[in-house]
Amino acid sequence: MSAAALNAETRDIVLDDVFPHAPETIWKALTSAQLIARWLMPPTGFEAVEGNTFTYQTKPGGNWDGVIHCRVLEVVPFRRLVYAWKGGDERNVGYGAPLDTVVTWSLTPVEAGTRIQLVHAGFALPRNESAYTIMSGGWKKVVRQLDEISGEDS
């Protein structure tokens, strides 16, 4: 089982696991458009080159057409792939609300294969000071009750 966690301090999504494959093999799956299409979604215009821009078509929501706009920020072959992941519309709330995030893939060779770590960071308002302020205090307490919210909905 992969370890999935919602990091309450920074509000990052983190998945971390060891796959029994060489980093080179995993890298291929992360950077070949044909392979990406098979496990993630078909990208439009993707190339593993810093500065490259590409898109994903996802489910539209409200005023948002569902297009995720990505830009390759960092490429370290077989080790690290970072891309911006933006979408949403100011007029929406919840799903379809503005999204300005960063996806980071890190590969580390280990005895059993490769440690693969995915961090999807920057939820809410990453460049907004108030967002950081919230994270610095109180958020943990708030998260304690999030379980209760989901309970109420089901």
Add this chain to the structure above:
Amino acid sequence: MTEAAPNPVTAVMRALADPTRRAVFERVFDNKEISVAELTRGSGVTQGAISQHLKSLKQAGLVAERAEGRNVYYRASPQGLKPLVTWMDHYGVFWRERFENLRDLLKEIDP
């Protein structure tokens, strides 16, 4: 005040950005119910200021109030935070599924 209907996410962010207001929210959160007078005690700010903060928190949907006689009691309303977590919930599920897809694909191409 020109914004007719601010984005709820922004409203929640704004409400919690002020350190004093956030402290008020945390105290409400730690208590099942608490009155304005209790919140004022030991807070170092006036009851009027506390009331203003509670008003903002209420507008952001973070606290709910209940009047009893001359007292008003406040309780936390964590549903107000929901707009913030919608995207995270979405991508939490999304990436878990995709991670498993990736695992399966790798098994297939590199048995």
